[in-house]
Amino acid sequence: MREGARIQAAIDLVAAVDGSTRDGGAATDTILRDYFRQRRYAGSKDRRAVGDLLYAVLRRRGELNWRLGDENGGARLAVLAQVALSGADLSAMNGRFEGDPHAPAPIAEPEMSLLRQALAADFSTAPVWARLNFPAWLEDQLARRFGERLEAEMAALEGRAPLDLRVNLLRGTPEDAMTLLPEASRGGMLSTSLRLPPATDITHHISYMGGLVEVQDEASQIAALLTGAGKGMQVLDLCAGGGGKTLAMAAQMGNSGQIYAYDADRRRLEKLRPRAKRADARNIQYVDSPSKLPAGVDRVVLDVPCSGTGTWRRNPELRWRLTPELLAALTQLQDELLDRGAASVKPGGQLVYMTCSLLPEECEARADAFLARNPAFARVPWKENWPATQGPPPATLSHQPDYLVLTPATHQTDGFFVAVMNRSP
Numbered sequence: 240m241r242e243g244a245r246i247q248a249a250i251d252l253v254a255a256v257d258g259s260t261r262d263g264g265a266a267t268d269t270i271l272r273d274y275f276r277q278r279r280y281a282g283s284k285d286r287r288a289v290g291d292l293l294y295a296v297l298r299r300r301g302e303l304n305w306r307l308g309d310e311n312g313g314a315r316l317a318v319l320a321q322v323a324l325s326g327a328d329l330s331a332m333n334g335r336f337e338g339d340p341h342a343p344a345p346i347a348e349p350e351m352s353l354l355r356q357a358l359a360a361d362f363s364t365a366p367v368w369a370r371l372n373f374p375a376w377l378e379d380q381l382a383r384r385f386g387e388r389l390e391a392e393m394a395a396l397e398g399r400a401p402l403d404l405r406v407n408l409l410r411g412t413p414e415d416a417m418t419l420l421p422e423a424s425r426g427g428m429l430s431t432s433l434r435l436p437p438a439t440d441i442t443h444h445i446s447y448m449g450g451l452v453e454v455q456d457e458a459s460q461i462a463a464l465l466t467g468a469g470k471g472m473q474v475l476d477l478c479a480g481g482g483g484k485t486l487a488m489a490a491q492m493g494n495s496g497q498i499y500a501y502d503a504d505r506r507r508l509e510k511l512r513p514r515a516k517r518a519d520a521r522n523i524q525y526v527d528s529p530s531k532l533p534a535g536v537d538r539v540v541l542d543v544p545c546s547g548t549g550t551w552r553r554n555p556e557l558r559w560r561l562t563p564e565l566l567a568a569l570t571q572l573q574d575e576l577l578d579r580g581a582a583s584v585k586p587g588g589q590l591v592y593m594t595c596s597l598l599p600e601e602c603e604a605r606a607d608a609f610l611a612r613n614p615a616f617a618r619v620p621w622k623e624n625w626p627a628t629q630g631p632p633p634a635t636l637s638h639q640p641d642y643l644v645l646t647p648a649t650h651q652t653d654g655f656f657v658a659v660m661n662r663s664p
Contacts (some may be wrong), residue, residue, distance in 0.1 A: 240285040242335060243342020246322060248274070248281075250293040250343060251390035254314035256297065260560050266296065267556045287438075296321045297555040297621060298397045306357035316350065320357050329354055372397055373558050377548075380598045388648065395647035396654070399437040400552035403652075404452040405460050406431040409519045411451045419446040428633045428650070429464070432457045455483045458549070458645040458652035462542070463487035465643065465657050466591045467624040470539040472496045477580050480504075482511030482523075484542055487573045489520035491626075499533050501526040529635075535585040543573045545596040549654020552647060570600055577609045583614065585628040587664040589624075590616060593657045602656035603642055608616065610660065618642075619659040 240248070254272050271293065275286050294301065296317050303317045323329050329351065346354070368375040371393035385392045404423065406416045413431055417423060423433040433452065441447045441454060459482035468474050468488040473551075479500040488498055500523050502508040508525065515523050526532060546566060547557045577592060584590050584624045592609070594601050610616055621643040625632050635650055636643065645655040 240281055240289075241339050241342070243339040245285060245288050246318060247341055247629045248276070248278075248285075248289045250314050250318045252289065252293045253296050254320055256293070257314060258557055263560070265331070266554065267293070268554075272279075292318065292321065294399075294555060295325070297559075298508055299324075300555075300559060301369045301372035301374075302362070302365070303357075305365050306360050306362075316353065318423065319343070319346065319350075320354055321382055323354060323358055329358070330368065370414070374561065376563060377561070377598070382440065383599050384597050384644075385523075385646075386424065388445040392646050392648045396551040397555075398647070400456070400551055400647075400653065401433040401437055401651075402439045402441065402454065403427070403456045404433040404435065404441070405455040405487060406433065406517050407450055407453055407486070409494060410449065415450055416446055419451065420442045420444070427457050428636070428652075429457060429460055429629060432460055448517070451516065453483065453486055453514075455487065456653045456655075458650070458655035459483055460487060461643075461645065461652075461655050462593045462655055464491065464626055464629065465503060465621055465624045465659060465661070466491075466540050467589060468492055468496075468498075468538055468540075469599055470495045473499075473535075474538040474540065475499045475501070475531065475536045475580070475583050476499055476532055476540045477532070477576065478503075478540075478542050478544065479511060480507045480542065482508070482514055484540065485523060486510060486514060486520050487517050488540070489515070489518070489522055492522060494520065494522045496522055498523045499526050499536070500524070501532060503529075529579075531664055532583055534583050535588075536583050536587045537585065539580040539584050539588070539590045541576055541580050541590065541592045543592070543594055544575050545569055545573070545594040545601050546598055547595055548597045548634055549645075549647075549656075552653065566598070570605060573601060573605045574608065576603065578613075581609070581613055581662070584616075584662045586662055587658070588662050589662045590662065591624075591657065592660065595653065597644075597654040597656075602644070602658075604662070606642065606658035613661050614661045617663065621657055621659050624659055 252274055256267050259265050271290055275281055282372050303320050307316055307320060333345045368517050382389055401449055406413045416433060423435050446452045463484040466488060468491050473496060474488060476498055479485050479502045485498055485500050568627050580590055592606055596602060618641055620641055622632055643657040645652045
């Protein structure tokens with residue numbers, strides 16, 4: 240693909256993502272994958288260049304819309320503005336497109352004038368939501384979360400996330416994994432966590448195919464550890480999804496005890512079966528109906544559906560999908576799931592609530608509201624569930640006495656929240 244064709248492909252993809260965002264359709268990575276499945280002629284360099292441009296627009300959409308004006312923030316101008324902001328010479332762009340039938344249509348004078356104005360705009364005068372690329376209506380919640388660190392944390396959320404791996408102790412040791420993956424780095428917060436550069440494809444590597452490593456952000460790995468799931472326990476994973484934490488807990492439990500895996504979306508849960516086989520996780524029981532949920536378990540784990548604000552590095556389009564109405568629906572569902580999960584906790588057991596959100600409304604507010612209406616439960620400092628096998632908690636976590644909040648800039652992980660609550664004996 241020539242330069243013009245790559246730019247036009249990015250325009251088509253941004254338009255497709257915009258439509259999906261409005262309609263609640265497919266995620267960006269799915270749209271990108273399907274686009275190139277229909278265009279086998281595109282090589283790996285083409286796919287990478289187009290994907291990079293697409294994600295650059297999504298990450299900077301707030302800035303681009305402010306520069307262009309909301310009424311001009313369509314896919315074509317957004318992509319052309321991003322290309323120009325990356326250093327391309329606007330005045331020469333039409334010449335580079337000439338003779339390429341797959342390039343964008345020539346930039347007419349009204350568009351050219353608008354693009355020049357966009358480039359010349361004094362970005363230092365832009366509102367905070369445009370400078371930091373988030374919906375304006377979220378400013379209060381993000382400011383409450385980060386305070387004076389708002390700029391640093393939001394800048395981290397605009398970056399690209401590394402590929403984190405969890406070493407599966409049912410299949411081997413971190414040393415075994417490092418032997419097979421010498422390019423991986425250690426030095427995160429967990430001894431069983433490895434890290435590779437962004438966009439690394441591990442799925443055909445022997446370490447992954449043999450079940451020695453699983454793709455899992457370190458924040459999610461920490462959350463699984465803080466469930467306190469141990470040998471011989473009975474654990475209900477009430478929102479198991481694709482099973483990342485289910486598999487992590489199976490390894491923690493050494494395949495002893497029982498994990499009951501349930502998800503309202505049975506299609507997501509089906510993805511766990513081949514993963515569990517690959518990981519040699521043999522203490523998982525699949526629950527296909529809410530009427531079959533067990534009672535009297537040691538741990539109920541709730542990784543609830545949420546806004547996904549903590550995953551904006553990986554899914555930048557999520558920031559533009561979220562609306563006040565959707566957030567209200569999510570918090571209502573979170574309350575319902577907390578109450579449902581509480582019913583399965585035995586006296587003396589624990590309810591562990593977690594989200595990949597950074598919004599206080601989905602995190603502390605939900606846990607506090609649950610405790611207020613359920614006096615049989617009490618907050619437990621998360622450090623009480625920190626496993627001795629990992630050594631003392633890292634210093635970057637130690638200042639948080641009760642609930643645990645992980646953020647990209649401070650902890651180099653996805654944004655994550657964990658609350659541990661104990662039921663009285």
